[in-house]
Amino acid sequence: MNIIPEPLSGGSRLSYDYINHYEQVGDFYGGSHRDPKSWKQRVDWLDQNGHRAVNRQALADCLRSYNERHHNRHEAVHKSIALLEREDALVIVGGQQSGLFTGPMLVAYKAMTIIQAAREAEARLGRPVVPVFWIAGEDHDWDEVNHTFLPAQDEGPVKIKMNAADSSRTSVSYTPVNAEQWETALGEMQNLLEDSPHKKELMSLLRQTSLESSDLSEAFARLMGECFGRYGLILMDSADPQLRALEKPVFEQMIRENEKLTAAYIKAASELKERDYELQAEVNEDGLNLFYLHEGKRLLLFKDQGRFSDRKGLVSMTEEELLAELAAHPEKFSNNVLTRPLMQDAVLPVLGAVLGQGEIAYWSITRYAFKELDLQMPLILPRMSFSLVDSAVPKVMDKYGLTLQDVLQGLEDKRSQWLAEQDHLDLDQRFLDMKDAFSALYAPLIQDLGELQPGLQRLGDTNRQKILEQMDFLLQKTKSSLEQQHSASLRQWDRLQAELAPMNRPQERVYNLFYFVNRYGPSFLDRLMDIAYDDSGVHRVIYL
Template sequence: MEIDCLPFRKTGYFSKLICDYIEEKETLTSLYGQFPKLENFERQIREKNANFSVSGRKTLVKSLKAQYVDVKTSSLTSENIQSLHAENTFTVTTGHQLNLFTGPLYFLYKIVSTINLAKVLKETYGDYNFVPVYWMAAEDHDFEEINYFNFKGKKIQWNKNASGAVGHLSTEGLDEVFEIFSNTIGGSKNADYLKNLFTEAYLKHKNLTRATRYLANELFKEQGLVIVDGDDHHLKKLLVPYIKKDLFEQVSFTSVSKKISEIQQMDPDYGIQVNPREINYFYLKDGIRERIVERDGKFYINDTQLSFTKEELLEELQTYPERFSPNVVARPLYQEVILPNLCYIGGGGELAYWLQLKASFQAMEVPFPILLLRNSVLIITEKQNEKLDKLNISHEDIFLKLHSLINKKIREVSNIDIDFSPQKKFLEEQFKGMYDLAEQTDKSFLGAVKAQEVKQKKGLDKLEKRLLKAQKRKLEDHVVRLTDIQNQLFPGQSLQERQLNFSELYLEHGEELIPMLLKHLNPLDLNFLVLSIK
């Protein structure tokens, strides 16, 4: 195994905001609390410990035990759940949608990053316990985002009429998806494992939440992973005081809106990931998950006939807190209210919206967690490595956009030098004399000289491009091979981890896949990882 690292900025796949954040740009310090360095966790531990109650721990453990009542898990996971009673136990957390069969490959990277961070923290702060947590986004309602996974370039999709929270969805109909998948992956030992895993998760559990819990538990139970479903009456009860502030005081809307204005002033290229609403909660009941909106002192459930007075809504909240579902702005707060959490591990898009939320946490008097960019990985097989070596493509080269990669390599292998930089420099020197002459005789000719220089430079550019195009045709086989290898490693001109499903790698590596990731992913090394299998 050969390991290489690239700065995230050099990959070209991460936003300016995230690159500036992981490079600790000073102008961003107001957007977060502690930066993700090992020595900063001590302060985070003290802050969280001072702001998390014993009663909250009891409620959390009670809910987790109820959620795990029918789940066969490891002794380590059971010990981790029980340890949350203790005031010296803290969590590190990642979250993800209930994507079919884990969805994109980075589902694994998120959880492995979380598990490995918990291990590193235990090695450094031995007096404390650290529990890796996967938060299931069971209340999301974007079914089209989670109802498929890709396998060897083919989209395997679950077609179903769906509404409300995806975690409530019946798994009925997934037997058809299984048949398609089963007929695609062959009959090897590793293929049989994947078939059995899919069957046990989706064909033997009644809804998507239970199926996803089974799947994540099977993959990571030996590492002590604890899986949390926030769609829970008792856990939501802990959130009630904060829901009130959002419903009736618009605390999140005011604070996040102000922070967005600050971010836009910092740099217009940062962009805004999410915008807050006056009310950042949905109403969740009987297959619906619709926004709560307020008009003229009355509260309506969007696109339904349901409405409440303020008093009625308060009574509903106190009696049925599980019916109040946080949106993307409120969900991070919910997580930090119910977990003794130190750090949230997420992708670039997730961290971009978390960086908008610190003021909201301060207004709600909830500690803001450390934000850590999850590990990102490109895995290169032995055969792919051979192709890269033959084409003399470096790991840095392969991250170039396809046309840039082709242009660079064609210039390198061409038997003629298609680079007109020397000619352009010579042209500039020639025109310098013309500028001097015009300056001494008639300055009105300076514009004409400049126009002529621009015209001739454009002519050289055009000629250079035509010659390069002709050379590409001449070296067509080389272009085809360059295109083929980059399309293998960056399917759809996107990162491998955003397109491939873990099953594709499991077929090749089997039960060694997750141990390989656990061995090589260092969550506090803020670089893009390239794993080359030799």
């Protein structure tokens, strides 16, 4: 594989500055991941404040139980969990929603980054650093996770979507998926994957992990374990009831300190706005930033006149009533994007958090909130980012004089320009000249007709407009014929778009991992894992 850096546009200005100009935004974060002093400061803080974390043995028991239940039983995983029991062990962590068949490729890239960053940190520090992947099973946005995309011949990306059995807004980990739903999704996957020597084995894996799972999070965990368990990646689900019980003291602190936390979020948001950075997460002056599960619905809580309730008024509790409910039912509580970083740091000895660009931006809002809970923001490590390019693609790009940046950042304009160059009749200019000449000849006649009878001028104007419209119609028909004449070439342009920038988005945010595993074989993941770790945040292109 040939690997070349190719920066991608997009993402927030704040995340761009974090990656490229840290000195401009460093005060919003806990330290630069490129500065050895920041690593030492974070390690020292963890060593001095380890007593604040959840009990190590209880945490290890919870993780061991979860990974056993979801068949992530690789020896490397057992070793990672055993290391985590040691008081000197640290964690590199990252997470994602539990997408259908693992969702887009960026999920795999995040897992790769976590594993490789943990390896590098362990070598650098000379002490155990284990990789942990946090499955955001507590999220309730079903439409964000219920689908995936595969490329289809001459069709571009095709969506495989799983409809929910009901429309409740409960957590994804609590949303049941039955065998019929799995069979439908698996059938679509079977039809869309091209025939290959690896397809039978791959479909067997997908069927086994899916049909034995009662929800998307469980299937996600099983697949992620199959893919990355051999590298020691520990899985945890934010909606796991056993984990919730361990988190109860942290939720209690968040509720009791809610006013201080809210003020901390508002202060950070205000400073970001003052420096013209766009907020990547909503900050409400009355927000608790916690969810409560009520009759199957996940409700975001707000504070109003001493009571906590949702916007629709389905629940309403005083602080003491809310704390009593937490004591009895911790599994009913969950975090939003602003409290999840805090919970993560309270539960795990987090040395570094692997984040995508959107996450890097909204974590800046938590800068003061960490301090309110006697925590410290961990180091932030940008997720590795890739585009996979088939060996046939460069030949097509050379044929049309295209760079990868042309494909990734504006292929439609280049396509239109190329097609215009094939117009040897100069259609646009000749039709424009014809319309101008016609209008110049017709205008005096219409004027004279109006002097003969006013109604004839109106009729003449209408007639002129219809003739001009017919000229435009003829121009479009002629251009369609030109496109048909070059249809084979235009299909090559369309395939470039579909392969590298589907739906005008980066490939890694659209296509599914198993399309590539099916094409290149089970060893494909091992080949990706052999790619050198890079913490620069720069997008790289892999020529296969």
